[in-house]
Amino acid sequence: MERIYFDHAATTPLHPDVQAVMAASMHDVFGNASSVHAYGREAKSAVNQARDRMAARLGCRPQELVFTSGGTESDNAALFGAAWAAWLQSGQSPHQHQHNTKPHIVTTQVEHHAVLHACERLEALGFEVTYVAPDETGFVSADKIESALRPNTCLVSVMYGNNEVGTMQPIREIGGIVRSHGILMHTDAVQALGMIPIQLNELPVDFASFSAHKVNGPKGVGALYIRTGAVWDPFLFGGNQERKRRAGTENIAGIAGFAEAVERAVSSLDEKIQQLNSIREALWTGLKDTLGDRVVWNGHSSLQLPHILNVSILDVPTETMLMNLDIAGIMAASGSACTSGSLEVSHVLEAMNLPEERKRTAVRFSFGLGNTREEAAFVAQQIATIVSRVRTRK
Numbered sequence: 128m129e130r131i132y133f134d135h136a137a138t139t140p141l142h143p144d145v146q147a148v149m150a151a152s153m154h155d156v157f158g159n160a161s162s163v164h165a166y167g168r169e170a171k172s173a174v175n176q177a178r179d180r181m182a183a184r185l186g187c188r189p190q191e192l193v194f195t196s197g198g199t200e201s202d203n204a205a206l207f208g209a210a211w212a213a214w215l216q217s218g219q220s221p222h223q224h225q226h227n228t229k230p231h232i233v234t235t236q237v238e239h240h241a242v243l244h245a246c247e248r249l250e251a252l253g254f255e256v257t258y259v260a261p262d263e264t265g266f267v268s269a270d271k272i273e274s275a276l277r278p279n280t281c282l283v284s285v286m287y288g289n290n291e292v293g294t295m296q297p298i299r300e301i302g303g304i305v306r307s308h309g310i311l312m313h314t315d316a317v318q319a320l321g322m323i324p325i326q327l328n329e330l331p332v333d334f335a336s337f338s339a340h341k342v343n344g345p346k347g348v349g350a351l352y353i354r355t356g357a358v359w360d361p362f363l364f365g366g367n368q369e370r371k372r373r374a375g376t377e378n379i380a381g382i383a384g385f386a387e388a389v390e391r392a393v394s395s396l397d398e399k400i401q402q403l404n405s406i407r408e409a410l411w412t413g414l415k416d417t418l419g420d421r422v423v424w425n426g427h428s429s430l431q432l433p434h435i436l437n438v439s440i441l442d443v444p445t446e447t448m449l450m451n452l453d454i455a456g457i458m459a460a461s462g463s464a465c466t467s468g469s470l471e472v473s474h475v476l477e478a479m480n481l482p483e484e485r486k487r488t489a490v491r492f493s494f495g496l497g498n499t500r501e502e503a504a505f506v507a508q509q510i511a512t513i514v515s516r517v518r519t520r521k
């Protein structure tokens with residue numbers, strides 16, 4: 128049976144060019160980048176070359192990129208790093224502050240758990256956090272973010288594009304407002320990288336998180352952009368790697384693979400966006416044609432990452448649909464990977480305040496390398512078959 132992988136928002140297959148770069152790196156570069164001898168210098172040069180390549184593509188200075196173990200670490204480093212710096216600057220633990228002077232963070236209810244759970248931890252440490260609600264499409268307006276700001280707000284964290292429904296947030300507008308208040312701004316750009324043009328030097332953000340495995344790179348590698356001059360403190364201590372901002376021996380092959388993946392992901396972007404839009408369109412129209420008003424689009428109609436389609440197929444519960452799709456060799460998801468494992472209703476759909484029936488029947492399809500319109504049409508047909516089978520069983 129042919130398999131169809133429509134779960135690229137969870138992770139992506141390694142691109143053969145990335146694999147080749149990584150294999151060569153593992154074979155040729157084995158030194159520790161901190162060693163002063165020739166092998167060490169070669170390793171350091173490999174890391175710096177990768178950093179230069181990535182910085183050129185992302186529109187920032189090489190020294191503004193810190194390599195990490197992935198999106199989760201980058202998000203945590205941004206949040207804890209900015210929070211910790213605010214704490215140190217104030218000279219007092221957040222618990223010692225009165226309510227109106229406690230360091231305060233603004234984020235949204237639709238963030239990835241890497242941000243939300245980090246914020247919950249910061250609350251336990253005495254920080255105050257406002258979780259701004261989205262509208263029914265998952266969109267959070269700049270006005271809503273502005274109204275949540277307080278004189279003691281030290282950081283705003285809003286994701287660029289949502290991993291469950293694909294809704295994009297107005298980061299340029301939000302960042303502009305946040306900056307005009309003199310507050311630091313973080314964006315989780317893990318799903319946006321390679322899907323929309325990103326030039327960091329033109330974007331009003333101080334921190335941005337990236338992950339290699341979402342762009343046909345290796346798992347366990349990421350990057351945090353830290354704008355020059357942003358007040359931030361590291362949260363891993365040890366060696367002097369990454370200019371003392373992230374201790375630990377560098378994952379040289381992973382970093383080299385990440386740079387190759389980013390180069391591929393951001394080149395021919397227009398063509399790629401067109402191709403992804405066309406696959407999404409084929410699936411959506413295929414579903415609409417057979418299911419009519421029994422299928423509903425979850426997300427925004429235009430502010431939308433091109434690789435994600437989240438729909439509610441109203442007659443079939445999410446788990447039943449995913450199981451039947453899996454039997455047919457089709458891989459999709461119910462939301463973020465960990466949420467689908469635990470069969471909970473996704474916090475994103477919950478925050479969007481969707482009717483119960485839509486939340487119980489939501490499925491996320493996400494597209495990428497190797498997918499075609501023909502596959503999308505085939506998946507739409509298979510879904511129609513599953514729906515009629517489930518309906519007759521009822």
Ligand SMILES: Cc1ncc(COP(=O)(O)O)c(C=O)c1O
Pocket residue numbers: 136137196197198199200202239241286288289290315317318338339340347348349463464
């Ligand atoms: C928006 C977003 N942020 C963060 C992450 C975490 O990235 P990683 O898997 O590299 O830790 C993910 C991955 O699912 C994501 O989609």
